[in-house]
Amino acid sequence: MIRQIESKTTTRRGMLRMTGAAVAAGGAAQVFGTDAFAQTAVGKIKAIGFDAFTIFNPLSVDAVVDETFPGKGTQLASAWRTRIFEYCWLRTLNQTYVDFWHILDDALMFAFKAAKIELKPDARDKFMDAFLRVKPWPEAVEALKSMREAGIRLAYVSNLTPKMLTEMSQSAGILDLFEHILSTDRVKAYKPDPRAYQMAEVVFNLPRENIVFAAFGGWDAAGAKSFGLNTFWVNHVSAPVEELGVRPDAIGTTLTELARYVTA
Numbered sequence: 001m002i003r004q005i006e007s008k009t010t011t012r013r014g015m016l017r018m019t020g021a022a023v024a025a026g027g028a029a030q031v032f033g034t035d036a037f038a039q040t041a042v043g044k045i046k047a048i049g050f051d052a053f054t055i056f057n058p059l060s061v062d063a064v065v066d067e068t069f070p071g072k073g074t075q076l077a078s079a080w081r082t083r084i085f086e087y088c089w090l091r092t093l094n095q096t097y098v099d100f101w102h103i104l105d106d107a108l109m110f111a112f113k114a115a116k117i118e119l120k121p122d123a124r125d126k127f128m129d130a131f132l133r134v135k136p137w138p139e140a141v142e143a144l145k146s147m148r149e150a151g152i153r154l155a156y157v158s159n160l161t162p163k164m165l166t167e168m169s170q171s172a173g174i175l176d177l178f179e180h181i182l183s184t185d186r187v188k189a190y191k192p193d194p195r196a197y198q199m200a201e202v203v204f205n206l207p208r209e210n211i212v213f214a215a216f217g218g219w220d221a222a223g224a225k226s227f228g229l230n231t232f233w234v235n236h237v238s239a240p241v242e243e244l245g246v247r248p249d250a251i252g253t254t255l256t257e258l259a260r261y262v263t264a
Contacts, residue, residue, distance in 0.1 A: 045230065045262045046210040048147065049157035049182065049200035051191075053216035054234040054255060055144070056134040056168055064130040068123050076115060080127075083107035088159055088190040097188040099161050104128060132164060136172050137236065143255035148177045150263040155180035157200050157213065159190050180204075192223025200229070212249075214258055218242040225249070232258050 058081070065080075066073020084107040091097055098106075108127060112119040148154060154177055156165050162183045169175035180203045187195040200211055213229040215221035221233040222244040231248040233241075234255060241247055250261050 044210060045152065045212050046206055047153035047155065047179075047200070047204040048212045048214055048258075048262065049155050049197075049204075049229070050214045051216045051220055052156060052158040052160050052165060052168070054214045054236075054258075055136055055140045055174075056172075057137045057236075058131075058134050060134050061127070061130045065127055068126065069117070072117075076111060076117070079115065080108050080111040083110050092190045092193050097190075099185050100159050100164065100183075101128075101161050104131060132167050133171070134168065136174070137255065139254045139256045141172060141174055143259045144174055144177050146259050147262060150259075152262055153204060154178050155182055155200060155203065157182045157191075157197065159184050159196075161185060191220055192226070194223075194227050197224050197227040197229060212258075212262055214255075215248070219244070221248040222246050232261055234258055 061081075062073045062077040064073075065077045069076060084103055087103045087107050088100070091103070105124075105128060108124065109119065144154065156178060158165055158181075160168075160183060162181050162185065165181050165183065166175065169178065169181075182199040182203060184190050184193075184196050186199055187193075189195045191197065197213065200213065201208055204211055208228045209230060211229055213221075213224035213231050215224055215231060215233050216236065218233065218235075218239050219242055221231050222242050225231040225246040225248055226244075231250075233248040233251040234257075235251050235253055238253060241251075252258060252261070
């Protein structure tokens with residue numbers, strides 16, 4: 001049985017603004033009721049793989065762009081992030097993988113050329129650096145600590161580079177909570193390619209049903225569920241479930257709800 005919890009609404013375009021195509025679009029957040037928790041989480045979940053944006057809030061990038069281009073920050077940042085993930089997916093399909101930092105730069109250059117706005121080198125460096133300075137969501141650090149203290153093993157399963165994940169985590173004081181930093185650089189294929197999710201299964205050395213994948217984007221939740229992982233969608237922006245033929249096992253709006261799901 002599914003119960004509803006309060007949440008904000010957004011559109012698919014709004015989700016793209018939030019995490020650059022960590023798309024998915026508005027709707028009420030949902031979590032499974034007590035019985036479902038008992039069946040899918042308690043005593044069963046041993047490890048969690050996290051998309052980085054379930055932990056770090058990418059909104060600050062918009063503000064940084066707006067400092068240089070007042071009134072245009074959200075529009076430009078949205079175009080940039082949309083192109084980032086399109087490039088990830090296309091490079092995976094075309095088997096022309098480059099790392100996420102390279103993707104960021106290519107997508108940034110294209111977004112500004114498309115907008116017919118000159119991007120000077122200092123602004124380019126500033127915007128790229130903004131991705132290393134995103135801050136955790138308000139509840140994230142305490143929720144991560146509670147899950148680790150409960151004996152749950154934690155890892156990133158992310159499109160970001162190892163350097164990006166390490167620097168962001170060190171800045172937030174959470175690096176030591178993670179057993180593994182799994183970047184798609186290992187397999188040269190971006191999520192939602194199955195090879196990306198398989199990294200968690202391999203390094204944890206656990207059956208898929210013992211691993212939860214925490215997704216930020218609806219497309220990512222669909223990818224993990226299609227692969228066969230127990231999937232919790234940390235739907236910070238309250239988007240509807242993608243129409244991709246699968247649904248996550250549970251949906252919440254914060255990592256606090258994820259912690260309850262795996263430790264209740």
